[in-house]
Amino acid sequence: xxxxxxxxxxxxVETLLRKRGSRVLPISDIAERIQLSDxxxxxxxxxxxxxxxxxxxxxxxxxxxxxxLEFTPYATGRIRIFSDGEGLIFTAGSEEPxxxxxxxxxxxxxxxxxxxxxxxxxxxxxxxxxGRRVIDAEVMRILQRAxxxxxxxxxxxxxxxxxxxxxxxxxxxxxLPGETMDGRDGEMVHVEIExxxxxxxxxxxxxxxxxxxxxxxxxxxxxxxxxxxxxxEFPDDVLRAADEIESSISDSELDGRADxxxxxxxxxxxxxxxxxxxxxEVSRLExxxxxxxxxxxxxxxxxxxxxxxxxxxxERGTSVYFPGRAVPMLPERLSNGIxxxxxxxxxxxxxxxxxxxxxxxxxxxxxxKSVIRTRARMTYTDVNAILADGDA
Numbered sequence: 001x002x003x004x005x006x007x008x009x010x011x012x013v014e015t016l017l018r019k020r021g022s023r024v025l026p027i028s029d030i031a032e033r034i035q036l037s038d039x040x041x042x043x044x045x046x047x048x049x050x051x052x053x054x055x056x057x058x059x060x061x062x063x064x065x066x067x068x069l070e071f072t073p074y075a076t077g078r079i080r081i082f083s084d085g086e087g088l089i090f091t092a093g094s095e096e097p098x099x100x101x102x103x104x105x106x107x108x109x110x111x112x113x114x115x116x117x118x119x120x121x122x123x124x125x126x127x128x129x130x131g132r133r134v135i136d137a138e139v140m141r142i143l144q145r146a147x148x149x150x151x152x153x154x155x156x157x158x159x160x161x162x163x164x165x166x167x168x169x170x171x172x173x174x175x176l177p178g179e180t181m182d183g184r185d186g187e188m189v190h191v192e193i194e195x196x197x198x199x200x201x202x203x204x205x206x207x208x209x210x211x212x213x214x215x216x217x218x219x220x221x222x223x224x225x226x227x228x229x230x231x232x233e234f235p236d237d238v239l240r241a242a243d244e245i246e247s248s249i250s251d252s253e254l255d256g257r258a259d260x261x262x263x264x265x266x267x268x269x270x271x272x273x274x275x276x277x278x279x280x281e282v283s284r285l286e287x288x289x290x291x292x293x294x295x296x297x298x299x300x301x302x303x304x305x306x307x308x309x310x311x312x313x314x315e316r317g318t319s320v321y322f323p324g325r326a327v328p329m330l331p332e333r334l335s336n337g338i339x340x341x342x343x344x345x346x347x348x349x350x351x352x353x354x355x356x357x358x359x360x361x362x363x364x365x366x367x368x369k370s371v372i373r374t375r376a377r378m379t380y381t382d383v384n385a386i387l388a389d390g391d392a
Contacts, residue, residue, distance in 0.1 A: 001044055008036055009048045017058060017068045024065035056114060056143050074118055074140065075099065081111040083167045088134065089117055099137035100127070107139040108197040111168035112146030115139045142196075149192050149208070151226040156185040162207075165227055171197045179206035187213055190226050221322045230320050232327050238312045242331035245302050247338055249346050253301075254371055260351060261373040265295060267341050268378045274326055275319075276341040279349070279374050289363065290356045295372050298348040299339045303330065343377045 012034040017025065025033075031045040049066060052058045056076030058066050069076060077089035079101065087101035087109065099119055101109070109115050117137040126133050150173060152164040160175040165188070173191055183189050190209035197203040211226070212219040225232050234242075264283070267276040281293040303309045313329050320327040328335040341347050349372050355364035386392050 001047070005038065005044075006048060008038075009034065009040060009044060010052065012036055012040075013045070013048060013052065014057070014068065017066065017071075020067070022067065022071045024061055024067045026063075026065050030066065054143050056116060059116060074116055075137070076114065076116050076143065078146075079106075079109050079111065079113055079115050079139070081106070081109075081168045081170065083170070085170050087111075088132070089115070089137065098132050098134045100134040101137055101139055105136075105138040107142070107199055109139050109142050110145070110147055110171065110196070111166065113142050114144035114146070116141040116143055145196060147193065149190055149226065149229075150205075151188060151190050151211070151223050153214075154180065154183045154185065154187050154189045154207070156180070156183075162189060162191050162205075165223055171203050174202060174204040176204055176206050181207040181210050183207055183210045184213075187211065188219060188223050218325075221325055224322070225320075225327065230327055231316055234312065234331050238308055239331055239333075241308050242333045245334065245338060247333070249338075249348060249371070253348065256369065257348070258351065258368040258370040260293065260295070260349075260370050261346065263293065263372070265293065265372050265374050266376045266378045267343070267374055268380060268383055271379050271381065272324060275328065275335045275339075276374075276377065277339070279341045279372060285355065288358060290358075292354045292356055294352045294354075295341070295349040295370065296351075297339050297341055298350050298369065299330070299334075301348050302334060302339060309334070341372070341374050343374050346371055346373050 013030060016030060016034055027046060027049060028042070030049065031040070031042045034040060034045070049058060053060060053066075056069060059069055059072055059074060060066055061072060075089065077099070079087045079089055081087045085103040085106075087103075087106060089099035089101065099117055101117065116139070118140050119135055119137040126135055128134075147169070150162070150164045150166075150169060152162040152166075152173070154160065154162050154175070159177070160180055162173045162175060164171070164173070173193065175191070176194065181189070188211040189207045190211060191205045192208045193203055193205040195201070195204045209226075211222045214220065214223070224230075260281075263281050265279045265281040267279045269276055277297045277299075279295045281291075281295075283291050285291055303313060309330065316329045319329045319335070330339065338347070341349070349370045351368050351370040351372070353366040353368070354362050357363050
């Protein structure tokens with residue numbers, strides 16, 4: 001099913017249920033009543049309605065009879081659980097009080113889960129909790145789990161268990177028999193959850209990585225990466241796509257590009273930087289004005305829209321920097337290689353060339369695809385020293 005068709009079915013289902021108001025419809029009636037120019041199968045409608053149910057847009061009431069959430073007494077939201085075990089539902093854009101979930105009403109919900117709740121609007125009183133007006137509510141259903149894995153400290157008791165590093169996840173995770181990966185007592189480990197907690201049972205799972213003891217070099221960064229779910233490894237097909245890109249520039253790639261390789265272009269970054277995506281130059285013109293060149297790595301030349309590299313970068317959103325370590329948005333072959341403006345090698349760029357008068361006004365500008373060759377990899381410390389000494 002194409003994205004366009006999925007969107008059309010979703011819109012048709014929403015329109016139909018909105019017209020019905022508080023009257024509910026079984027899935028068979030929904031499939032029969034929606035009208036689209038292209039034929040729609042029952043399986044297609046089933047798939048879309050299930051997707052809408054998981055996102056909290058529709059809910060099943062009285063068996064498998066559906067209604068839009070807005071026509072029911074329920075609400076949905078991401079739950080934020082505090083260290084005392086109490087939860088709050090933050091209802092974005094609503095003027096109504098937020099919802100408070102006491103520990104007994106969580107029904108196994110964990111911090112960050114998308115939950116369906118029933119506010120106690122009749123007997124519940126408005127109260128102040130952490131500076132917010134809230135009313136009591138109860139979790140009815142967990143729609144989406146926020147955590148597939150958890151990082152925490154391993155305790156080799158009988159049975160072994162892990163205490164999550166995030167204090168807002170206040171459930172211990174029992175480790176299944178033989179699934180500790182030989183972790184030592186007290187080590188930080190990464191756990192895949194096999195069974196989520198419920199009202200009458202706890203969570204269990206298996207250790208998938210042993211990270212080391214807190215205090216050992218680099219362990220703190222590994223813990224943070226996994227706590228926030230930062231993707232730190234690239235899938236094999238993404239790495240293969242990166243390996244297929246040439247590490248040098250061919251003559252044909254220079255066609256139509258402005259050639260700035262003879263200019264005194266430099267990068268300026270921190271001492272620990274490993275990838276260099278922008279470079280600058282400045283020179284005085286014969287008319288007394290200054291020419292400022294700003295050159296940005298032409299990553300789009302290598303990462304084509306819709307490609308597997310583009311999709312992976314989109315999911316990551318950005319590189320993430322830690323002291324002494326970076327988790328890149330693109331594979332290292334690109335981020336530190338052909339897409340990095342390394343010194344004394346040719347690189348493809350987008351350039352903005354600005355002419356600036358002595359009063360700082362931009363009097364002319366040019367933008368172009370280009371090729372550059374940086375003269376030096378400078379640091380902020382280098383540049384500050386030059387400016388302070390007045391000796392370039």
